[in-house]
Amino acid sequence: MPPTMITTTSPNNNNRNNTKLKIKIKRWHGVARWTWGVGSSGERNNNNNDDDMDHGEMDDDDGICIVCQGPYEGAAPGCKYPGDECPVVWGRCGHAFHLQCVSAWLRSQEQGDASGGGSATPSCPTCRAEWEYGGSNSAASSGSGNNGAVLTNTRGQSAGESGS
C-alpha cells in the first residue's frame, strides 16, 4: 500500500482571513524500500531526495538482471524469495546479475567446453570479459582483493555476502 501524505497549504493571502485547518493523524504506515544499489537506479535513489522515488528502476533497463530479465530486487528463476536468498553479484567488469543467473550461465559454459563447443573462458554475459567475481557497483573500486561479492544496499550498509 502506498504511503499517503496529507499536506495542507493554507493560502498565504492577506486579503482573506486565515483559516487554520486542524489535522489529526490517526494512523500511518511505515513503508521501507530496499535495493541492491545496482546501476543508475541505486545511485540515483541514493543521491536524490524522496521526490525521485516514484521514478524508480522499473522503467529503466538498469534495474533488470539481463539474464532472467527480472528486476534485481525480485527472485531469479529457481529462487523462492528475493533478498538474501537471491543475491546480486558483480563481476570485476562491473556488471551485475542474480547469483543464480550468472552461475547457471557459467555452468553451462563449462559444460559447453566439456563437449567441445563454447568459448574457452567463462565470460560476462554482458561484455564477454573473462568472468571473475568480486567487483562492486562502482567498478573502479573493484581492486579490493575481496573474492566474495560485497553487496551494498542504497544506504551503504552491508546487506549480505555470498560465496560462489
Next chain:
Amino acid sequence: MASAGRVDKEIALICQPDSTSGVIAQVADDDKCVPSCPRGWRHLIGTITGPEGTPYEGGVFDVDIIIPTEYPFEPPKMKFITKIWHPNVSSQTGAICLDILKDQWSPALTIKTAMLSLQALLCSPEPSDPQDAQVARMYLDNKSEFDRTAQQWVQMYATPKSEASKNEAIERVCEMGFDRDSAKRALEEHKWDESAAVNALLGM
C-alpha cells in the same frame, strides 16, 4: 534452470507488430510439442524483411526458431525456411553460420536481437566464414553474378505471391494430373515452390 518467464515475455514482444525493425515472429502450430524435440521446447516462425539496398530487398524470409528448455543459457536454434542465396546460409538446408547462434551466444542476447543479427547478416555477408562454399566462391569471384542470383532467388522463393499468381501455380500443377485441393495444399506446404510441391505429390 530455464526461465519460462523470460521466454514468455520475449515471445509476447517478438510477436507484436513492429513496423520499424523488419523482424517479427509468430508461434508455430506445434509449439511445445515439436517433432523430434524434447517436450516443452518452444517453436516460432520468424519473418525477416530483406534490407533495402541489398539483393534481398523486397524479399520476405521465414526463419524456423526453436527455443530449447535451456534457453537463455543455450542459443535459440534458427534456420531459414525460405530459400536464400547467401554465403553464410546453406542454399540446400537453410542452416545458418552465425557466431552468436553458436559459440558467441550470450544470455544477454534475445530472440529479437538474434533476428536483428540475421537481418544484419543479409546486409554484410562474411564469405570468409561460409556455410555454403559454392555461394561464397561466387560472392568472392563474381559479385555481379552473385547479386543477380540472389535477386532471382528472392523473386522465386521470397516474394509474397499475389492471389492471381497463386491460382496460376495451382492451375499448372493441376495440369500435371493432380486434383485442385491436393495441388493447393502441396503448394502452400512448400511455399509455392512448384517443383518441390510436384515432387511431394509424386512422393519423391
